Amino acid sequence: MHKKAQAWSVSRILFMTIFLVSCSATRSVVVLLPDSEGRVGDLRVYSSQGEVQLDQAYQSVALDPQAKSKPSSSAMERQEIANRFGDALAVEPEIPTRLDFFTLYYETDSVELTPDSSRSMEAVIAFLKQSDVREFYVIGHTDRLGSKAYNWKLSKKRAITMKRLLVAGGIPSDRISVSFLGETEPQIETDDEVQEPLNRRVRIIVKRRKETSHDRPIAP
Incomplete structure (x- = not known):
């Protein structure tokens, strides 16, 4: 194939x-x-x-x-x-897998995590370092404050910055895929130029073997 x-x-x-x-x-x-x-x-x-x-x-x-x-x-x-x-x-080999999701939030117009999300990073990295994890996906998002072009770049910066944090925590760089969606696909629908803390985020999606089970830390 x-x-x-x-x-x-x-x-x-x-x-x-x-x-x-x-x-x-x-x-x-x-x-x-x-x-x-x-x-x-x-x-x-x-x-x-x-x-x-x-x-x-x-x-x-x-x-x-x-x-x-x-x-x-x-x-x-x-x-x-x-x-x-x-x-x-x-x-095509069939490899049983399961998916885990983490969402970490950012300060307004920034690549700095909120205090709650920053405190969650250690637990998230510990989970991601498990041997049964196969792939990681980091997806950057913004709220609708600012232009679409600006938010596209901001979501890219957030995703890249998150990847750097993960790599610094011991996650192999070549196992992390990064994408960014700007203000599209919000968690909370808003009008244009409206700040929404829940839309200023990065999602980390983890693909791992289904047959193992671990307790997942909960990001705020």
Whole structure:
């Protein structure tokens, strides 16, 4: 199974996304599948003709480098998926995993954690250093105070700063994926230019083996 036909990035929950890519000499086909528990992430596929977002189970997009128009998504029948990707699916290993989430909050217009979240960092890092943890995802967010462009940059700074804190705490850098969403996908919906402490945050998402169990520290 080849997992990269074109440049791509995942904006929400990469670990919940299973996708298949079929390549030929002239075009590639990307299909978004649900995981073993029926969850679907958000996959953004980029080509020279434009961007396509896949966020529903069994959505697909065909990428043709010779095409003149922007590609569009469509649903693919399960039988067609089985016909085209059956061999790849048959050998794909099934690794039971579970997901843990942490949310840490920031001061206004800052990369400084709130006092409560700062006190939680030690417990969070201790949890992340467990041997059964496989991958980490750090996602930066802001509230709607300020321009979209400014908040995009601020969410990036928060995510990168959080990664540095994790690395300083002993988490391997190459196991941490960073993304940032600015003021989009708020925890609390607000009007523009409204401060909302619960939206000034970084989410840390942990993917680990399901068969082990640990008590997760609770971030404020």
